[in-house]
Amino acid sequence: MQTLNTTLLIIGGGPGGYVTAIRAGQLGISTILVEGQSLGGTCLNIGCIPSKALIHVAEQFHQTQHHSQHSALGISVSAPTLDISKSVEWKDGIVDRLTTGVAALLKKNKVQVINGWAKVIDGKTVEVGDTRIQCEHLVLATGSTSVNLPILPIGGPIISSTEALAPKSVPKRLVVVGGGYIGLELGIAYRKLGAEVSVVEAQDRILPAYDAELTQPVHEALKQLGVKLYLKHSVLGFDGTLQVRDPNGDTLNLETDQVLVAVGRKPNTQGWNLEALNLDMNGSAIKIDSRCQTSMRNVYAIGDLSGEPMLAHRAMAQGEMVAELISGKSREFNPTAIAAVCFTEPELVVVGQTPDEAKAAGLDCIVSSFPFAANGRAMTLESKSGFVRVVARRDNHVIVGWQAVGVGVSELSTAFAQSLEMGARLEDIGGTIHAHPTLGEAVQEAALRALGHALHL
């Protein structure tokens, strides 16, 4: 057996792992990264990036179809056709370019990448095939996997998000199990690609993690797109049709060609002998402190493996911090807020505290929103649904949270996060000139409205 020695060993080449490796390389730490599949992890290969590519295809197709039916814009085209295999090829091209880019960055920073499945032996030893790697610091970054339902085992017509992102054809009918952001993003994309889509959700509304006011525009859009919602319905099983139980306890049979199971993700703790470390857990995730340290010295866990919020940008920030910690710097993972974005129709962003969270934390807050219906740029984008909402302390006007729903608001997350990290007050945002005509004006107006003097309302 070959033995390698390194200062830092990272298990998992997703956004958490590869960023740790790049930063460690920059800091001159000898680093080995082990990845069993493709660099980039879930995010680049079967998550964030491919889903956004598919959503873009769906949106373009949908828009073209819209124009083929006498759109108000005066554009007329003939009905579009879709070659989904070409779409998937295009998406794969993007994924390929990004993963190749990650590999190049790792190489540039002198990170040794080992392809294979890691097996943990102890806190300083990992085996990959017949290679044994000894390290001083071990970073666990194995990410997460889709939660499976035992009554709906993946296979044949029953698919997970992974299969849904590489369709061979668009099914005529699709039932999405799970009304969270993954289910809705994909469900909406499939609907725009032409499938008849239904969403089954056990709770009484879609996106149950967010408040009803915020999800209302998404609810409206689903109605307009013709996505059928089965709220407060639970899945019983599948035998050609999907059986669900309605709120009255009656069983319905939903005719469908495919069933997409999107009921959440869970930390990937199985199959790599994590048990050997006997780490303290926090539910199904590895328990970490504010420095991403596990209960074992010099063993760190980052990203989805360390629990909620399971977001690539959190994993990257944690990875960067861990690399700096290992280099001897004093560091702490102390963001004021981590933005969460849903690429639904329309998009939805939450950064910092919601009004309910602020109230629960005992803060006396001003909550104010500004509708896109009063924003010129939104109108020129043929979309006036949604709003920007700000939550700020009543006593000193420090902003504690932003939420927005509407066309293109994912890009506003940058401004939101920045204002929170800088400790901005309502007056700071209200006093910043926001370019006209942009969606961002709604951000300024929400702050002005909280101060009692919105200009365009």
Added chain:
Amino acid sequence: MGTHVIKMPDIGEGIAEVELSQWHVKVGDLVVEDQVLADVMTDKAMVDIPSPVHGKVIALGGQPGEVMAVGSVLISIEVEGAGNLKESAAPAPVATNEAPAALKVEAAVESKPAAAAAPRSAPVCQGPMVAREADERPLASPAVRKHALDLGIQLRLVRGTGPAGRVLHEDLDAYLAQGQSNASAPATAAYAQRHDEEQIQVIGMRRKIAQRMQDATRRAAHFSYVEEIDVTAIEELRSHLNEKHGASRGKLTLLPFLVRALVVALRDFPQMNARYDDEAQVITRLGAVHVGVATQSDVGLMVPVVRHAEARSLWDSAAEISRLANAARNGKASRDELSGSTITLTSLGALGGIVSTPVLNLPEVAIVGVNKIVERPMVIKGQVVIRKMMNLSSSFDHRVVDGMDAALFIQAIRGLIEQPATLFVE
């Protein structure tokens, strides 16, 4: 999802404020029914506050050490269903005098959600450099946060001079400069002048003790009386009893003998076993002898009470003293076990000291203190002999106990101890 609010319970005796001693949970924790959420303290009793519900902790109402009004919001828990927090509900119910367990059913209804923040009091740590509440996250940009980490500065200790108390780069520089000027003395010299100060909040037990001691010395007219007692005979008896019965009945210390001596002497001096209510101007003499035994615990002085000492044998007293002392030291003594004494024994035991001037445990009127036993040459019947001697240092409330009676009382105790058989002659 609803919010269940638990209010600071009234633990008894109609007190208006209760001190929050310790949290057992933090925001975000999942709690189950009956799980202990917090310790609160009143008088000298520590009381657990259990959770009446399953749910997730969403807000804590105070800091450890904070004195909170009975009925103020202690903790908010997110629960399945509606919870008990309503936007416009009935006013808070009148707090009851029931035991903590009964509080579970007390549906504390919040009158105004904004009041959740109300019980926060002034900053816990005061000092020139601190400008925010202890748990409050300092407002600072990511660059300032990172720079503080690089410099090893705890951001929460830095005064922020920016808008809304934001910590600026300049504030870090100022903090650092201040620290350097403080550290200008040579660090290695053992005889270096020191200018450091440490501020310790007088909270919890210490605050209670301070209040009670202040109260006792302000109100009572302390009269102290010290007498020397020959304990040779009683020590012989004690070691004999321990040899004979130690294995089966437990070891005896001197304390149970002193308890017995108090019980017997008090038959002739009922005015010493009394409580003086100086507001009502009433002295209550009690038949029962409930002996408070001053006990040092980690958090400070506690006085657990041996109830009905008049009805206890030596071993019975001994067992009770040891049980109570352990309970007090572990912070597990109940309120009942820490109140209701009629006279108090205090001992600095083996620490030495010739004389002490004990402070009365009001509203009692007498406290008897035990000093160290030492062997000394004494003259008995013209011969110098080695005897075991011990001082009793006692204090009385001179407002209601005359000096003559006090002296006679101590002499009676001395007689009983020097002739141990008389302790047991009925």
